[in-house]
């Protein structure tokens with residue numbers, strides 16, 4: 001009988017001990033222990049701004065705007081940049097060149113988007129911005145470029161000085177693998193921050209969204225002296241007919257990365273059923289965005305804050321065009 005009385009008493013005793021130990025440790029926190037936040041790295045810019053050039057058209061085959069001067073930026077590129085801690089200034093390709101020149105002084109990195117246009121004013125403006133990016137880096141100012149899909153094709157045309165360098169491939173609307181080149185060092189490249197597991201999955205799972213009709217074979221890329229000396233090939237991919245094309249390149253001496261695939265779509269575009277949305281696929285988007293914006297934080301450019309605000313893409317509103325069930329989900333249109 002006495003056992004039944006002692007067991008609850010012992011339990012009560014140990015419970016009060018626990019409670020008093022906990023509150024003691026809480027109370028014993030020294031008053032000067034509030035940790036000071038470590039100083040930020042003064043060499044980094046924690047408010048990076050990325051320039052994105054608009055592409056001719058409305059991005060929706062005329063469903064939104066038929067103005068011949070209209071241009072657009074798919075909102076997925078903007079969200080991609082925002083998701084990694086940067087803001088966007090739109091470079092409207094057909095605005096006066098002195099405006100583009102002024103805007104260039106406000107940004108810490110640049111993104112060339114996908115699309116189809118490879119000629120005229122658009123090509124000339126892309127070429128001009130590309131040359132300015134190289135000049136900035138040559139002058140000792142770190143300034144990254146992420147050149148996606150059409151961007152890959154345009155910089156290949158510009159660097160090779162051959163407007164006919166591209167070859168046809170069958171890689172429209174498909175998720176693909178990335179095959180890593182032998183003996184490459186991924187240190188300092190976009191792939192460095194990928195976990196070993198995710199890196200492996202890039203070549204076994206289909207985590208890279210492709211949507212292009214042109215490309216360059218590794219043989220042609222390496223056979224071109226200008227392309228070969230400027231870029232290192234990181235990955236290749238086989239198209240629908242098992243024809244292999246270059247899928248990711250990294251400039252040897254510049255913070256310039258060009259994926260023929262679309263890192264931004266996995267997290268931010270929904271119209272095509274082919275776009276991968278698995279956790280792995282979304283991590284691919286996040287890793288590439290973090291890489292790009294971390295490079296932009298190394299830019300020493302510190303533009304006037306108000307001028308940045310006056311030029312941000314938040315001065316425009318995106319339009320939802322995904323209801324058509326095709327194309328982009330949202331676009332910014334400039335007229």
Ligand SMILES: *[C@@H]1O[C@H](CO)[C@@H](O)[C@H](O)[C@H]1NC(C)=O
Nearest residue numbers: 058061062063064065066067
């Ligand atoms: C643009 O033109 C096409 C073809 O004429 C038409 O179907 C479409 O409604 C027009 N778009 C707008 C926004 O007016």
Ligand SMILES: *[C@@H]1O[C@H](CO)[C@@H](O)[C@H](O)[C@H]1NC(C)=O
Nearest residue numbers: 067068069070094095096335
């Ligand atoms: C398109 O832009 C050109 C050159 O800036 C200009 O001359 C023309 O008037 C514009 N057209 C329209 C329809 O806005």
